[in-house]
Every structure is written in structure tokens, then in C-alpha cells.
Amino acid sequence: MNKSKSIYRKNFSLVVVFLILISVIFVVALFISYDFNAKNIDNEFASKKIDVLEQTIKPYNDLFQNKIPEITSYQGFLDSTSAAKYADAIFHNFPFVQKIVFYDARISSQKNSTVLRDNLGVSINQMYQYAPANGQVKGIRVWNTNDEDDFKEMAVKLSDYIAFSDTSRESSQIEIFNTFYNIKSGKISYSNIPRRTDVKNYRELIKNGSPTSYYKQNIMTFFLDPYSLRVKNTHKELYQDVSIQPVVYDPLDAGNNNLVTEAALPGAFADFKLYFRSDSDYLTAETNRRFMPIAAMVLLIYCFLVLIGWLIYRNLNVNLKLFKLQYDFINNFTHEFKTPVSVIKIAGSNLSAEGGLSDKQRKQYGRILNEEADKLNDLMNKLLSFTQLENKSIDIKKEEIDVEAFVTKYIETFKIKYPDFKINFKAHGVTSFYSDPVLLGSIFQNLIENAYKYSHPSKKVLNINVLQQKRDIIFSFADRGIGIPKNELNNIFKKFYRIENQYNQNGSVGLGLAFCKELVNFMHGDISVNSKVNEGSEFIVTLPYEN
Template identity: 50%
Template sequence: MEARSQQKSTYRQNLVLITSFFILISLSFILALFLSYKFTQKFVEGQFDSEKAKVLDKTIEPYNDFLNNDVPKFSLYQGFLDSVSVHKISRSLFKTYPFTQSMVFYDLEISNHRISTGLTKDHFSAEFKSIYQYERNKKPELLYSKKYQVFNYPSIVETDFSTALLKFVSYVEQVDTNRIPDNSQIFNNFYTIGDNKVSFLNVPRRQELTIYKEFFAPDEVRAPSALYEQDLVVFHLDPTKLKIENINPQLYQNIMIKSFMFDSLSTDQRHYYTTGISLPGAFSDYQLYFISTKEHLSKEIYRIFTPLAIGFIIVYLLVLFIAYLIFRNLNINQKLFKLQYDFINNLTHEFKTPVSVIKIAGDNIRSSDGLTERERLNYGRILNEEADKLNDLMTKLLSFTQLENKSIKLKYSNVNLEVFCQNLVDAYQIKYPDFNIEYSIEEADIFETDAVLLNSVFTNMIDNAYKYSNPGNKFLNINIKRQRKQLIFRFVDQGIGIEKQELENIFKKFYKVENEFNRHGSVGIGLAFCKEIVNFMNGEISVKSKPGKGSEFRIVLPFKKN
């Protein structure tokens, strides 16, 4: 009754342990799903706010192409454009760039002549001979002509002219004509970018700049110079005509170009995600405004979360399966223990029985006054049979002991390094899901070695990299490279590192580096074991480390080509 009661109590404790384990694993699984969903949600919301820059770059790509490639082409004409040529150019630009709405062309003259209209500084004079305006789907309009006495331009036209020429005058005064202007100088002095407007004055040749610079020399009597042609073009742009390139439709449901005066607070923040980013250059008063419903963004969240959830489910089922295997293995071990216990009992019984028989036979022979021939032969037979039984049992015990204490022999075989490393990485990713292991193999494929010993070295190195790394920074890079007749293994982690004074001792047997990671169990034999294996295989092992940065273990083994 007592034994049965004890067995029943043991069974009840095992059931509680199994139930507790299942509940703990299930709660961990649910928590992992919850946290992964929340992290995915934060990630997608972060993407919603950060990916807008890529949409902006793609959207303003035509504007950048217009500004950097098409506008500078006006300098190729060296100021000798006429209204007909500009008309052809404007039609091409209007067709290529929908955001260009109109274009004003100034035919300018630069000289040291005295002028009544235009801009004059010292002996430098600039005036416009004619001004033409070109609008989309309209005929060219003559706003000003010195020759035909046409004066039909608004004040803004003269403002654009003054702004551009004042920058040019300032540039000419300080320019070094011995040096070719770089792109930044050209952009700063020949471009004028304003609200929805871009002005460009064609870049003169170096010889012309030299002449213009002489116009600012000290006063002296000088003959009138020749007239030098310059062209000024002013483009009026409409940012709302930019073609919006929504390269992330899974994030952005609607994208609009809105003025900064647009009130985004009018959007219901409970049902929408919104963000904005300002347009550059001439469109700086406008922004790209992004808006998506929460239902739309939820699709992207679930698209990313679903594979994660499937992965967690697989891991959860795998853990349960492993737990089942462990539980079954424990049951098998318990049965094996019972078999071993029964074996010892039976063996004891088997020893005791022949010994008892031999003792009884011996006592009978000793106490008998006279034995008949039949009795002598019978006792002899009994003693021989029981002795044979004992001898047979002893032989079995010796054989059993030899099997348990058999020596290990080294067995070399061809190891496929790719398969070897991948199997280890797969195993450790199951064991330590937060452990990031990378490996690379260079100029090596098959390595002739003892797979068991090589596996022991790898597992010790991987376990140390995981154990001596801070949470959230558990990383190991394994690099295998052949150099001539050697195979070099490098294990690089980002762990806590090792102090310089400790490096010479870490390979000693039972030596432990005192730190917080060794307070709860470490006998200090892992690295010593690795060193013994490497030395036995005629190799070398070394280490480089910096506290707080990580460690690099380098193992060199002889490589024999098959």
C-alpha cells in the first residue's frame, strides 16, 4: 500500500509539472504573438512616416531633371536665341514637363554704354531689347520691344530682371576669370529660385566675363564697348501638375499636393493616418500630403505579421513536440532504470542460488561418514554445473563492463562544411531564437577531419558567444577560409569581451573569468577542452578581444586536399 501510494504521488507531481510547462509555453506563445503584432504595427506606422521621402524623390524626379538638365541647355546658345527658337523650345518643355505653365524670355544686351532703362553699375550696363511670354496652349505674346516701342509688361517682369541681374553683377565683380566656375557657383549665381518660379541667365564664356569685369575698373575715359548678347528665361511652375509617383500603394492610399495652409487637422485622426513632407526648391510652399485609412494600413500590418505568426506557431508546435519527445524519453529512461534494477536483482539471485547449492553440497560431503559411488558422482555433477553457471555469469559481467568502458577511437571522414555549418545554425536557432548566427565559407568545400571533435569545438564556441553576450546583442559571425595548406576558422561575436590581462589564462583548465555571467555555474573547462582538441589535431587557437566590443577566436587547422 505504501509503495502504491508513493507511485500515485509521483504521478500526480509529474502531471502538475507537465500542466505547468504547457501553460507556461502557451502563455509565452500568446505573449510572443501579441508583442510581434505590436512591433509589426509600430514598424508599419514607422514605414508610413519614413517612406514618404522615397515618394517625394520619385515625384520630383522630373523637376530635378528639368532644373539640372534642360534649363542649363540655354547656355549652349551663348545668348543668341531669338523668339522663334524659344517658341520651339517652350513647346517641347511644355510637352515634357506638365508642371511648366509659362515661360518669359528676355533678350538682353550687356555693354558699357549709357542706358536710360535697365540696370547700370559703374560702367556695366544691362538692358533688355525684347521680352516674350510663352504660355501653354497660347500664342507667344510680345511684352516689350525696344525696336517696335512695345511696353506691355507687368511690374513683376522688371522685378525678375533686376533680381537676376543684380546676382550676376555681384558675381562678375568678384569672379576669378582664370578658373572655370563649378556647379555650385553656377547654381548660386545664374539660377534664381522663388515661389513657383525658376529664373536662369545663360552662363557667359570666360572671355566675356573678363570683358564684363573690366567694366568695373576705376573710372577712366574708355571707348564704347561692343554689345554682348545674354538670355534670361523665367519659368512659372505649377506644383499641382506634378505627377505623383506612389511607389508604396500598400502604405499610402491617397497622396495629394497641398499648400502648407491646408488644415490637416480636419482629417479624423481616429480613422486615418496622415503625414506630410515639403516639396523642394520652387515648390517650397507646398507639401506632399499622405493619407490612409486605418483599415488600409491594417492590411499591410497583417501581410507582414502573418508569416511571423506562422513562424511562432511552428516553433510552438515544435517545442511541444520536443517536450513530448523529452517526456517519452524520460519514460523510456524510467523503464530502462527499472530494467537495470531488475537486472541487478536477478543477477544477485542468480549468484545466490548456485552459491547456496555449492555450500549445501559441500556441507553434505563434509558431514557424511561415507559416500557411495553414486552419491560422489551426483555431488560432483552438482558442483560442476553450479561452477559453470558462476563462470558464465562472470564472463557476461566482464563483457558488459568492457562495453560500458570502451575507449573512444578517432574516426576521420570527409565533412561537407556547408552542410555542417547549416545544421549547427538551424539547431541553435531553435535552441536560441534571439541568437543571430551568420557564416561564410571561402575556397573550401570538403574538409577531412573528425566530425565529432569539430562539432565539439563549434558548439563550445557558439555556446560561449551566446552566453557572454548581452540580451538584444547576441550575434556570431563564423568565417571559414582556406589559405594554402591551412583552414582558418574565425568566430567573431559582439559580446562583453575579455580584459587584456585575462587573455593568457582563459585556455587553462578550470580557469574562470570572474564576471556576472559566471556567477551561476561554469567550471572553466570549455576553452581548455577546445584547445586540447585543436592541439591534438595539430592546430593552433588564439584570441583577440576588447572589453565591451566583443571577441574574435581564430583556429588554424591543417587542410589536406583530397
């Protein structure tokens, strides 16, 4: 027994060590995953600002790359009306455009041109200013404006392009950008791009110097308000607040609890930046939100490992219990054989002794030999029958059984064997049925024997009731014995299993109830038990009723 306890302690210690190990791994995994999430949030806070920047300046890029170049499609023939329609589309789709100045320019050889180079002059024919007002475009003709400097810069670039461009090939994108765009803080000036044939005509104009000849050219200046850009915070989980600020903006109240980063705006907004700010608690909440699924997954793995550990421990425990059962079975089985063999040997020695024996002594020794031989034979028959039942190597031989006669026979047999055993019998409306009398007799013998064996000396009473219920016949064996603990009810029908108590220290190998269970199952029935400690047990055998 001490050895078994030692083994159980070792197994339990291994399980404890295993649980501690995976618990430590679980805590470390949680810590590492949380730290990884926190660092990942910090990295994303610094890198994801590009996504916000791209989405915020997407309308500006659309204006710059797609809408402004549409001016070229008019080939210099925009007038105040068509320019107003064009401006209306700009204001409707790009709210950050505050006003547009339209220059209806002429290219000629007139000497009074705003810009004159090599007999080629670029001058303003008419100038208009457009601005949104109450959902409509308000356009006015302008005579004098401070914005003529923008026109002069564009005119100089255009003159240089006409004078020096290579008309044998298409202009590159860099040449177009440097010539026909002029980008300053808060505004973009653009001139329509002349065709190569137009450039050749301009050069002819320089050579001929005809004062009456001229060509139309359109130049526009777009005034932009960076604060009217719509900030699209596509990562609200990272950035609590995103605003447009001047490049030189540096708030004095930026404390340790705030995380800030910046992203410069391009082009005409180059003097401004996107300013990103988040409280540390705000990012901590995001870290926790991302951490929860990871923690749940780690917890699931942890529970899975605990379950595996428990299954391993349970299997080891079952194997150890099975080993103990087998060990106890061998000991008890050896004892069961040793006791009658010893008695037979003593009786045989006395019978073969030289001294004479009286008739009474010879009869007594003969009775002893018969009883012990019957014990051995009963034990061997039980083991043999058990093996045959498990291997399905026997057949059920059904015959009609008279219930009262069948039960009375066993009652009388046990009254002779145990005079102090009181057995009561009652049949409730059942007279006969068909079954195998030998198999049924084995069930009766084992259950009656157990009722006597596990009852107090003063309470050796058994009540047997037989009744029919639908298509079943039910046998009830109710005693007033020591009872069975509730936690043992699921084990008593297991092979070699014995409940440790004072009544089965000797003479039990744990086969009786297991043998009954196998018999009942073999006969297509069922056996169950109801029991209370120190009050008694009731075994209920249910078999198919056939008449």
C-alpha cells in the same frame, strides 16, 4: 511500483511546467513582436515620407539643377527658333512646366533701357511665350505682358553683378544662385551666366558709353504647376493616399481613424505640400503582414523547444523504464536463483538427516536435486550464451539437420515434460538443411517453452510448420495462448522486458525472446510475431536455406 509511479508523476509535472513556461514565453514574444511592428509602422509612417518627397520632386530638381542651366551654354545667342526647340524638350520631359517666357535681352548704354545703372542698360529686344498645345510647342511673340516684372528683377540682379562682381575669380554657387536665379511661387526665372571676359567687356561699355555697341543676353521664366507633378508613392504599404495640397490645407473630416502627415515641397512649390493619409485599418493590415513571418519564426522556435522538451522527457522515460527493467531483472533473477537453492538446501538437509530414508525418498530427493541443478545450469547457460552472442565470441558450427528428426526430438521432450501440451508438426517439402543445431535448438526450446507457459490450461496447443520460401527456410510456431497486446509487440524482444500478466509473475527474467532475437540475428536470419489478445500468437523465424 508506487515509487516508480511517483517518479513518473514528477517527470510529467516537470514537462507540464516546461510547456507552460515556453507557452507563456511564446505568447509574450508574439505580443512584444506585434507591438514592436505596430510602433515601427508608426515611425516609418512619419519618416518614410521623405523618400516619397524625394522621388516626387526628382524631376523638379533635374529641371532646376541640370536643364535650366543649359541656357548658359548658348551664351546669349538663343533666338526664337532655338528657344522653341529648347522649350519643346522642357515640355516633353517636365509636364509640370505650363509655359515659358523667353526674353531676348540686350546689354547696352542706351538711355531708354528697361533697367539703367551707371550708363549700363538692360532692355528687351524681343519677347516670346511658349506653351504646349496638342503635343506641339506653340510659340508667340509678346509685345506687352505682365511678366515684365520678372525681367526687371533679373535685369537689376544682372546689373549689380556686372558692377560689383570680382572678375579675378570664379563666382561661388551662392553668388550664382542669388544673381542668376529668381524663384517665386509657381515660377523660376533664369539668366545665362556671363563669362568673366564678358563682364569686363560690359564694364568697358560703361566707360566708353558707345550707343551702337550691345551684347546679347538670354533670360527665361518658367511657369510651374504643382498639381501636374507626378506623385511617386514609393511606400504604398504605408501611405494609402498621397496628394499635393496647399500649405494651408487642413481637412475638417480628418477623424481618429485617419493617420496624416505632411512634407513641404521646395523651391517654386514652397506654397504646397505633400499630404499623406492612411486609415488605421490600412496600417493594421500592413502590421499584420509584417508580423506573420515573425510569428512563424517564433512558432518554429516554440516547436523546436517543445521537440527538445519531448526528447528530454522521452530519454528520461526510457532511462526510468530501463532502470525498472533492471530492477525487476535483479528481483526475478534473485528469485530464480533463490528458489532452486532453497529446494536444494531442503533436500540436502533431509538427505543428511540422522533419520533413515527409504530408497523411494532418496530417489525423490535425488531427482529434486537434479531438476533444480538443471534449472540453475540452464539459467547460467542462457546468461552466458546471451553475453557471448552480444560480444560475437561464439562461432556457428553448421551441419546437416534432418528437419523431421530434429523437430520430433523436441516435441517428444516437451511431451514428457508437459503431458498436457499438444504439439503438432508439419514439414512442407523440406527434408534437410545446414545450420547450427545447438543454436537452432535453443530457439526451439525457448519458443516452445513460451507457448506452453503463456497458454490457458485448456488451450495448450502449438502448431509447428516448416517450409521453404525462395532461399529461406521458415519456422512457424503458432499457439492458442493469451496473445500479446498490439502496443507491446515492439517491446517483447527487448532485454529484461516483461509483459505484466498473471503468467509471468514468477519465473521470468525477460531474457527468453531477447535471447531468441539475438540468436536469429547471429544466424543472419529474422524473427517476427503476429498476435491477437486471447486468440494466440505466431512467431515466425526466417533463416538462410543451405543444402
